[in-house]
Amino acid sequence: MNTKSPEFELPNPVRPAFDATGHDDHVIVNIGPSHPATHGTVQIIAELDGERVVRTDVHCGYLHRGFEKECESHTWHNLIPYVDRLNYVSALINDFAYCEAVETLAGVAITPRCRHLRTLLSEYSRIVDHLTCVAAGLMELGAMTAFLYLVMIRDYMYEHIADLTGARVTYTYGRIGGLARDLPDGWLARLEAILDQYEMFVGRVHGLMDRNRIFIDRMRNVGVISTADAIHWGYTGVILRSTGVPRDLRRDTPYLAYADLDFEVPVGINGDNYDRYYVRMREMDESVHMIRQLMDSLPAGPISVDDHRFTLPEKHLVYTEIESLINHFKLVMDGPQVPAGDAYAAHESPNGELGFYIVSTGSGIPAKVHVRAPSFVHMGGVHRMLDGYQLADIVPTFGSINMIGGECDR
């Protein structure tokens, strides 16, 4: 097709909030949606006064994946792979939050080993997510060495989680009422070795960045947000904590095994980019501390509940007895029958509160699965951190928000 033909006109899919400047000397520029610093499909329409950003209109973009619509035509189990692809940097946390929502509605209590393993893997995922965010943020400021140190450790972790789940990024490892499989032999020993390497390389990154003049000039007092503003604009997680309040679901409303763990909730002072960097770095250390506690206290026992309304029977039984075969068939074809009603479950994801609101009409297919994704909510208030700063500050500020495109989509 000839795109230059007169009958073909490409309409603009985005309507900007403003198309005229408030002042003769100002100019409107369009940043994204295809820009290395926009991390996906984000478009920022900014009015500039020289190098200073006067106002911004942020469009979170769209991937047209139809996540929520698709969930309404799959069984409760079959949509776990979709859930993985929301925040694809820490997919396990999505799995566990979704499973917990279904378990809340179905009244299923998971086993102690499952609870501990989910907690351990959530913290492991948090480290992976924070490593990615910090590494990308540093790279955008030109710190290539720090970037390579951090993504190297991240890749050790990806490969290590692949040993357990079979995939590097999107794991589909959570199951309603349990987990897909237990730890392979030697997994925990390798985990200890990776954590030691993590400490060595993160120590080097601290040495490279923390008191680096260029880094501080770019990060300190840039993208500042106050506690009151953060709450007003719906910020949770690292961004809220960077303003100086220790609000963390793991501490405030403990779920999984967090009530049994000893950990601190790091907070910032100022709510600026530097604080968000530092809170993430400190949170990873706390996650390591938690993982070590969980490794020492990992209970023995089954990883899935013995409840044949939800968990699949063991494979050898499926092949040898008719009841298990029927059970397997019904669970796969009709899906687990979740009682009618609705439930909301929230986990502290690396970005903030990740909530799943599910509605069931009592069948094997959800009537509705809604995700309260932190990245999407955070995009609604991002202009508060961009307006008034320099054009070049958009890059580190946007990096420190850690917008994940998969989560912004529906």
Add this chain to the structure above:
Amino acid sequence: MGVEIGLLQQRLAPPDYDVLSGRDMPVVRLPPARLLNAVTLLKNEFHFDLFLDVTAVDWLPRQPRFEVVYHFYSTRHFGRIRLKTAVTEGDPTVDSLVSLYGSAGYMERECHDMYGIAFRGNPDLRPILLYEGFVGHPLRKDYPKLKEQPLVPYRK
């Protein structure tokens, strides 16, 4: 931790309000006309300062067709609460909460996109996840999953 359900029932009394202790958090059912009053009260008296989420449930063919569902959280007492209000297909209008919570703006836009719920008082209901000119609301139950609306015509 959380709010006392008795206190909620006292301040949000029948016949307008119906306060239940749900499976996971207190649930308040209320008519759309009372929404702004109730949320103002929850914010000022019960310290629900964090607007978490707004979405809708399409109950086709049941009437009234839509249920708009809100979730709130308190950073002071760590309680959660869910508000539900039913609106009809003919007039799917509720009051916007942007005057109380900044974060409501973006999430109401999403709900408007997906279900066609009109938020009275939200000054910016431009499409957010859909594009300009998209017809219909994809998460409604009568919107076919495979329906296509290409922005650019397919290549022949």
